[in-house]
Amino acid sequence: MNINEELKNILEWVICIIIAVVLGLWIRYYIMTPTQVQSVSMKPTLIESQRLILNRTIRLTHKLPERGDIITFEAPTEDYLTEAEFKESPTARYEEPENKFVHNVLEIGKVSYIKRVIALPGEHVKIQNGKVYINGEELEEDYLSSSVRTEAEGGLLVDFTVPEGTVFAMGDNRAESHDCRAFGCIPQDKIESIVLFRFWPFDKFGKVE
Template sequence: MLQFLALNKQNTDTIQIQVLSNVQITKLMLKRIGYLILLIYSTIFLAVAIPYSGTYAIGGFLCSVFMLRILNDFIKWRKFENATLTASPSGVSIQTKNENYHFNAKDITYLEVNFFSNLVIRERYRSLGFPLMLVSNDDREKLIHYFYDMSPKRTVMFKKIWEMFDAILVAFILAMHIRQFIIQAYYIPTGSMEDTLLVGDHLLAEKITYGPTIPQMIGMKKPIHLSFLSIRPVQRGDIIIFRPPNEEEKDFIKRCIAVEGDEVHIDDGAVWVNGVKLDEPYVKGVTSYRGFSEKRIEGVVPKGMIVAMGDNRENSYDSRGFGYVPLDRIKGKAFILYWNTDNIKNLDFSRLGLIK
């Protein structure tokens, strides 16, 4: 229970609390259903964004609790429609359309505010819960303060715990949405992009330039790329974060070498696009198909696809191995390095700067 109350013998006045009108309660219910839909969406979204098997279980539990609260409020609404609660030194009375309830002050053992925000009035042999969620905030506070708090420290503790949980949950969901749609931090574990990016580099990738992508969730065949929100399309030379075809767990970082409609050939240790040899001063090693079973990217790049390669051409698994990268698999554009932690004892800020 969240709060234990008792009649305050020092009170000499009488207060009267009215349940909200049907129109107001209908709006309240629709608002709560909207919150429930948002919570269900957040659960599915987090389950996709965080590869943790317990996400659905935790989210499902929270959704179930919220649904129970909505159901409780609906049942109470039907019972206490247009009801009036009167509290006075003589006791507590509740008048509804069909029944009147009266609890004498001498018979009330205590009152409690439970998890479902019901004010439960308890006598020795009976009890009744009055729905606090169906009254205005001002009336709710006035009613609670009319009574004597039997355990103020407990009440303060519960309020702090709830406020902390609420703040953490909201902040976490917002952070995950920022991570998915705006900006995300990455760590470089391999040398496939040397010498542009080194092992241990930490960078930020922004997701605004190409437009955000809604991850694949329940009922979706594939991620949805919101290209109409993009600033510009992917261009040659961009360093991009993406997931290759048939890869659902690991993100790759490579450089875009060619876009849809470009004709690509690899010959003489270099990449040729539309008959012109690319000037790639950032490349380390020789560009070839050595180590790859077949030539996957020779010819015209199909619509909705790009070619991506690592700068360290002799030590990079890229489009030469997995083929073209669909645009809807691109997650963002790398734009800034903020430190290197190859040596765990030292944070190297000397590499701080924009990625080119």
């Protein structure tokens, strides 16, 4: 084998590796990816260390999730909306990352939350006496433990209308969930995925509702 053939073989391997990496990143960003539950905010539906498959085709279809869907989204820059920000718009605030590719695609240094969609654009939300009301009607939440009450938890979003192009989401473990009540509604372009199913532990394998 001469030097030219060796270089050709090396180049072919390099090209194959580059294609594999690009394809892998594309699938992970636009199709699906695994993840592990790392908080208690979705108990009893999701428990710490459980493993999930996330459907990320929402980034291709540009469709909003439906009420009841469990989604992941980029954590807002601000933990709490100020009263002035809330009056301006009850929407979560984000700062532009220094390197969008590293932040959005490689997801290095990026923090994501997992919550359940409660209300959709244009809907009026009111949290009162431990219950959630959508457009004046009490929301049935069979997925919650019977003892769970929904309170403000220090946030301002207890009586408002969901802005267009956003969703309002909360954790099922309402007392231990830092969610849209505090930091505001999530813009569509910050929604990363919808939980498809749980694959670990095996006795909990299946669709998550």
